[in-house]
Amino acid sequence: AQKVTQAQTEISVVEKEDVTLDCVYETRDTTYYLFWYKQPPSGELVFLIRRNSFDEQNEISGRYSWNFQKSTSSFNFTITASQVVDSAVYFCALTTNAGNMLTFGGGTRLMVKP
Amino acid sequence: DARVTQTPRHKVTEMGQEVTMRCQPILGHNTVFWYRQTMMQGLELLAYFRNRAPLDDSGMPKDRFSAEMPDATLATLKIQPSEPRDSAVYFCASGPAGLVGNEQYFGPGTRLTVT
Numbered sequence: 001a002q003k004v005t006q007a008q009t010e011i012s013v014v015e016k017e018d019v020t021l022d023c024v025y026e027t028r029d030t031t032y033y034l035f036w037y038k039q040p041p042s043g044e045l046v047f048l049i050r051r052n053s054f055d056e057q058n059e060i061s062g063r064y065s066w067n068f069q070k071s072t073s074s075f076n077f078t079i080t081a082s083q084v085v086d087s088a089v090y091f092c093a094l095t096t097n098a099g100n101m102l103t104f105g106g107g108t109r110l111m112v113k114p
Numbered sequence: 115d116a117r118v119t120q121t122p123r124h125k126v127t128e129m130g131q132e133v134t135m136r137c138q139p140i141l142g143h144n145t146v147f148w149y150r151q152t153m154m155q156g157l158e159l160l161a162y163f164r165n166r167a168p169l170d171d172s173g174m175p176k177d178r179f180s181a182e183m184p185d186a187t188l189a190t191l192k193i194q195p196s197e198p199r200d201s202a203v204y205f206c207a208s209g210p211a212g213l214v215g216n217e218q219y220f221g222p223g224t225r226l227t228v229t
Contacts, residue, residue: 033215045205045220052215091157095215100145101170102218104157 002027004094006105013082014113021077021108023092029053034068034075035093035102045091051075082112116140118221120206126227132194135224137206138187144211146189147218148174148181152202160204163189196228 003026013019025034036048049059051068059066063080079086089109093102119138127133139146148160161171161181171181178197183189193200203225207218 035217037220042222043203043225044222045207047217047219050215050217100209100216100218101147101159101162102149102157103159106156 002029002032002094002096002103004092004103004105006090006092006108008108009106010109010111012111012113015084016081017112018078018080019082019110019112021079021090021092021110023075023077023105025073025075025092025094027094027096029096032094032096035095036066036075036077037091037093038088039091039107040088048077079110082110084112084114086110087112118206118208118219120204120221120224122224123222124225124227126229127196128229129197130195131228132192133196133200133226133228135191135204135206135226137189137191137208137221139189139206139208140219141187142210143208143219144186145209145216145218146183147207147209148189148191149205149207149220150202151205151223157205160191193226196226198228201226201228 005024032053034051038046056068065078067076089107091107092105121136144165146163151157160174162169163183166183180192203223205220205223207220209216209218
């Protein structure tokens with residue numbers, strides 16, 4: 001069985017603050033893939049990043065960065081200099097080699113206030 | 115810009131009625147997924163197809179739900195008869211052929227309300 005936990009249900013920050021969204025996962029598989037999706041108020045789920053279990057390099061894309069640590073089974077997401085447009089629900093998800101079905105965390109609602 | 119499309123975007127129906135939701139995956143994608151999103155349960159997988167064959171529908175209530183792919187450009191999810199507890203947003207997602215762990219691209223969802 002696999003599980004994804006996003007302990008922060010809601011985070012509120014003021015624009016330009018940095019914010020980190022936590023994601024902890026559980027799986028018995030040695031090969032797995034982790035994802036982050038963004039769900040803005042419009043409702044659509046937008047793919048942000050994929051990381052496989054063999055690649056622990058951190059990744060940076062503009063104001064977004066991801067920190068993957070197998071030792072703590074975590075895949076955290078940081079937004080630097082947050083903007084109002086970053087307000088959304090962010091989901092962390094996991095899939096294993098056994099199939100491509102995504103197991104989602106409960107999501108973290110991020111509110112960025114001007 | 116290729117996208118997954120879903121129809122209808124919104125559906126309000128009365129309990130007991132049949133509901134059909136449709137999805138057009140991105141051209142060339144061979145995996146199709148149906149997810150349901152509710153406040154209580156979050157996002158949960160209902161069914162999964164690869165090359166139009168159902169591979170996993172263990173998340174779907176079998177007595178009233180059915181999922182099919184009549185052809186590579188159309189996936190359907192039917193509920194008959196519908197119940198108020200089926201009220202949710204239903205997402206279709208598609209993914210490219212080949213490697214496991216490929217990202218899935220989601221449609222805009224169908225918001226279903228059963229009264």
